[in-house]
Amino acid sequence: MxxxxxxxxxxxxQHLLDDIxxxxxxxxxxxxxxxxxxALLRRTVQGSxxxxxxxxxxxGKSTLLWSLHRALQEQGLHPLLVSATWLHPGxxxxxxxxTAEIVSAITGRPGAILLxxxxxxxxxxxxARHDIIDxxxxxxxxxxxxxxxxxxxxxxxxxxxxGHRITLGPFSSNSELPAAIEALTVEFIADDSVMPxxxxxxxxxxxxxxxxxxxxxxxxxxxxxxxxxxxxxxxQLELDVTGLYNLFWSRRIVSDHRSGPEVPAxxxxxxxxxxxxxxxxxxxxxxxxxxxxxxxxxxAQVAASAxxxxxxxxxxxxVRALTRRGVLVTTDNRARFLHQTFFEFAAAKGLANRGxxxxxxxxxxxxxxxxxxxxxxxxxxxILIILGADPLARPAVRASCQTLIRTGLPYxxxxxxxxxxxxxxLLELTTDMFAAVADNxxxxxxxxxxxxxxxxFAERARDFGHRLDIVPRGIGxxxxxxxxSPHDNSTHPPNARGPDELxxxxxxxxxxxxxxxERRGDLxxxxxxxxxxxxxxxxxxxxxxxxxxxxSISRSAFYRLKAGSSWSAPARKLCADIDx
Numbered sequence: 001m002x003x004x005x006x007x008x009x010x011x012x013x014q015h016l017l018d019d020i021x022x023x024x025x026x027x028x029x030x031x032x033x034x035x036x037x038x039a040l041l042r043r044t045v046q047g048s049x050x051x052x053x054x055x056x057x058x059x060g061k062s063t064l065l066w067s068l069h070r071a072l073q074e075q076g077l078h079p080l081l082v083s084a085t086w087l088h089p090g091x092x093x094x095x096x097x098x099t100a101e102i103v104s105a106i107t108g109r110p111g112a113i114l115l116x117x118x119x120x121x122x123x124x125x126x127x128a129r130h131d132i133i134d135x136x137x138x139x140x141x142x143x144x145x146x147x148x149x150x151x152x153x154x155x156x157x158x159x160x161x162x163g164h165r166i167t168l169g170p171f172s173s174n175s176e177l178p179a180a181i182e183a184l185t186v187e188f189i190a191d192d193s194v195m196p197x198x199x200x201x202x203x204x205x206x207x208x209x210x211x212x213x214x215x216x217x218x219x220x221x222x223x224x225x226x227x228x229x230x231x232x233x234x235x236q237l238e239l240d241v242t243g244l245y246n247l248f249w250s251r252r253i254v255s256d257h258r259s260g261p262e263v264p265a266x267x268x269x270x271x272x273x274x275x276x277x278x279x280x281x282x283x284x285x286x287x288x289x290x291x292x293x294x295x296x297x298x299x300a301q302v303a304a305s306a307x308x309x310x311x312x313x314x315x316x317x318x319v320r321a322l323t324r325r326g327v328l329v330t331t332d333n334r335a336r337f338l339h340q341t342f343f344e345f346a347a348a349k350g351l352a353n354r355g356x357x358x359x360x361x362x363x364x365x366x367x368x369x370x371x372x373x374x375x376x377x378x379x380x381x382x383i384l385i386i387l388g389a390d391p392l393a394r395p396a397v398r399a400s401c402q403t404l405i406r407t408g409l410p411y412x413x414x415x416x417x418x419x420x421x422x423x424x425x426l427l428e429l430t431t432d433m434f435a436a437v438a439d440n441x442x443x444x445x446x447x448x449x450x451x452x453x454x455x456x457f458a459e460r461a462r463d464f465g466h467r468l469d470i471v472p473r474g475i476g477x478x479x480x481x482x483x484x485s486p487h488d489n490s491t492h493p494p495n496a497r498g499p500d501e502l503x504x505x506x507x508x509x510x511x512x513x514x515x516x517x518e519r520r521g522d523l524x525x526x527x528x529x530x531x532x533x534x535x536x537x538x539x540x541x542x543x544x545x546x547x548x549x550x551x552s553i554s555r556s557a558f559y560r561l562k563a564g565s566s567w568s569a570p571a572r573k574l575c576a577d578i579d580x
Contacts, residue, residue: 005105047145050163058221061149120154170218190232206237276350348382388423
């Protein structure tokens with residue numbers, strides 16, 4: 001036990017805790033307790049094995065560790081919150097902290113617990129990954145409890161026996177989401193603002209109608225961002241993720257729409273160029289949280305290459321302004337964007353402004369050559385989405401997506417599929433196009449369709465239904481029907497009339513039919529095509545039992561479909577099949 005190392009790391013840990021945004025109250029009034037929290041706390045205190053919290057970006061991994069740290073302290077224990085970025089060496093090779101210092105500080109200290117945040121940032125290279133694994137292994141051998149967080153894809157590179165894995169998902173609809181909406185309404189919405197009588201019901205209704213997409217409503221990061229950008233008014237309830245990030249870009253970076261006596265008048269400058277330069281510099285440095293001196297120096301070089309006369313002095317001033325606006329977080333002479341996903345968005349915006357023809361070939365070549373570099377890959381995915389909306393840039397984006405698919409490698413293909421889901425005009429839906437695409441990648445493509453904004457979902461679903469016959473049924477048909485409604489509340493497989501068990505595909509199809517009625521507005525134009533695809537599947541030789549499964553579906557569901565005027569024609573066809 002080294003008290004010098006402990007004191008230094010404890011001071012850094014406290015700064016990190018102060019930076020984690022959980023609300024305006026110092027007592028954590030606005031934090032929403034997560035459903036997994038009590039079980040995680042219990043297992044951490046028991047210390048039987050490391051706890052690996054796996055969650056997508058924006059699902060609240062850092063704030064969960066903030067809350068866990070507080071709960072552990074209340075029990076008289078000594079948790080140490082460490083950011084994995086501290087272990088990343090700078091240009092000079094110096095780290096904020098080393099694994100040896102962490103082990104030295106914690107080992108032998110009674111009640112010490114390591115909380116390692118954003119471990120995924122150290123899982124992009126083999127050597128860094130081994131450093132994390134060795135750190136966890138050494139502490140486990142000395143009976144030091146460890147909790148670490150990671151994104152799912154990066155987490156797959158950790159050994160299966162390293163520890164107990166627990167998934168942190170989006171806000172649960174029945175407990176966490178209502179509590180979050182109530183807390184955010186109190187925090188951000190003025191008393192005299194016009195707002196719904198029941199804010200929780202209003203947002204849940206917008207979610208059910210598809211006006212707000214799942215990711216905005218149920219992501220702790222994005223839901224908070226939605227309320228903060230709308231303050232002091234109640235949020236407009238028609239927005240998707242890209243729209244929300246663009247809104248943040250315009251209201252915090254292009255100009256500062258905050259109000260109040262604490263907002264300086266000079267903070268109205270357009271800082272979009274500087275935000276892009278800083279993000280590109282972080283990308284080049286290989287870390288989203290470099291020292292301020294280093295990132296400013298590298299950003300000045302990026303600016304000079306773009307013929308912008310931004311020297312170190314100007315960029316330092318812009319770093320301070322972006323920090324005041326809440327775009328950057330600056331602690332212990334290190335700077336980062338408010339969240340890693342927004343760093344990825346800002347880097348993509350900055351690169352997109354430099355021109356698709358100049359940037360894309362180099363970036364695509366980098367992804368193809370280092371397909372396990374998820375740090376760069378996430379930025380490439382964002383730049384393809386951004387440039388895909390520009391008709392002039394689409395040829396370059398189309399060529400990039402085709403190159404990624406031709407690699408035959410899972411991660412590059414998933415990047416192309418995500419961009420394609422955002423912009424279906426980029427690629428033609430052909431059998432050859434799907435030759436290299438795995439089942440789970442096609443599933444992700446289809447899952448992204450309703451996430452992108454339900455106004456266009458029906459049209460895209462109908463187009464996909466037209467061409468469904470070119471995709472092997474095991475890959476496409478079942479997945480398509482499974483995703484007719486992204487809100488699947490059914491948890492039990494249907495029961496068939498008869499001794500034969502349903503195939504996995506048939507079970508998915510039946511569940512999809514059960515919830516078709518939940519998406520009346522969004523799927524109005526897609527229904528007839530969905531019906532035709534269902535009949536094609538039912539008539540096929542290898543699925544001759546499928547017709548019988550329709551009997552296991554509640555008739556009342558289809559007769560309620562029949563009541564909707566826009567649904568009456570396809571509903572009558574389905575009811576006729578059931579009654580036949």
